[in-house]
Amino acid sequence: MRKYLLGAGIAALMAGSAHAETIGVAMSLFDDNWLTVLRHNMQAHADSLGVTVQMEDAGGDISRQQSQVENFIASGVDGIIVMLVDADSGDAMSAAAASAGIPLVFVNLMPPVADNFPDKQAWVGSDEVLAGTLQAKEICEEIGGKGDAVVMMGQLGTSGQRGRTQGVHEVLETPECSGIKIVDEQTANYMRTPGLDLMTNWLTGGIKPAAVFANNDEMAIGAIQALKAAGVPMDQVVIGGVDATKDALAAMKAGDLDVTVFQNAKGQGVGAVDTVLKIVKGEPYEKKTFIPFELVTPANLAQYEALN
DSSP: HHHHHHHHHHHHHHHHHHHEEEEEESSSSOOOOHHHHHHHHHHHHHHTTTTTEEEEOOTTHHHEEEEEEHHHHTTTTSEEEEESSSSGOOOOOOOHHHHHHHOOOOOOOOOOGGGGGOEEEEEEOOOOOHHHHHHHHHHHTTTEEEEEEEEEETTTSSHHHHHHHHHHHHEEEEEGGGEEEEEEEEEEETTTHHHHHHHHHHTTTTOOOOOOEEESSSHHHHHHHHHHHTTTOOGEEEEOOOOHHHHHHHHHHTTSBBBBBEEOOOHHHHHHHHHHHHHHHTOOOEEEEEEEEEEEEEEGGGGGHHHO
């Protein structure tokens, strides 16, 4: 009887391990502050649930990410999570996963197909327009609704670039903010050094903005570095970013960054893992899950310092 029970216990353990889920995660980039927090939270949550994660870095390459998704499908993973390099590239990945019958969850960037997802597919992220709206309203108030401004856009074609920039434009069309004039807007690809270079070019060309609307914190920090190098007093320019990364909050604490918007990396990461597992297990799930954005200023930054 003892041998029988021991054998049954081992068989049960083997059966349990045989059914442990394996999730493929295709990230747009590993080398990005906010995306690193997102990635680590997905990994930590999956680990806590006993879920195996195969994590891949696309390095900003659309074709590489497409190949990674195809490899996940070929290897027979139970589900896939994708943080897209480019929003528009998501439709092809959606079609491939749907054809294979493998659950797919997009995190952060929303592909066009999200308006009519196939079965077993979903999106977890935040309302990008709201991020731009929150940022722009605060900056408008701080500069009194008038002055020249520049917009630093993220990677063109991403839902963040589109939505956050749209939010800024919509706020500046309101009567109380219509005195703010956008003198130029260009992409710096969400990166610090290109943000520094772009702001340096603007300053060299004679542009002296009263406000900088940056689609993310990294570009905002690059702008700060360029302004400081040019000897521009930081109290003469109001600078806003998005994400509320540790570096951004340190810059805010130092009096350099005026506004950012908290993007909840843990909320999105945990939500993506939970959603794909619900689909794998045949449980009810939401096709779209919105994680709220939150305005961060020097007045409330302390409550966000340990979050991203």
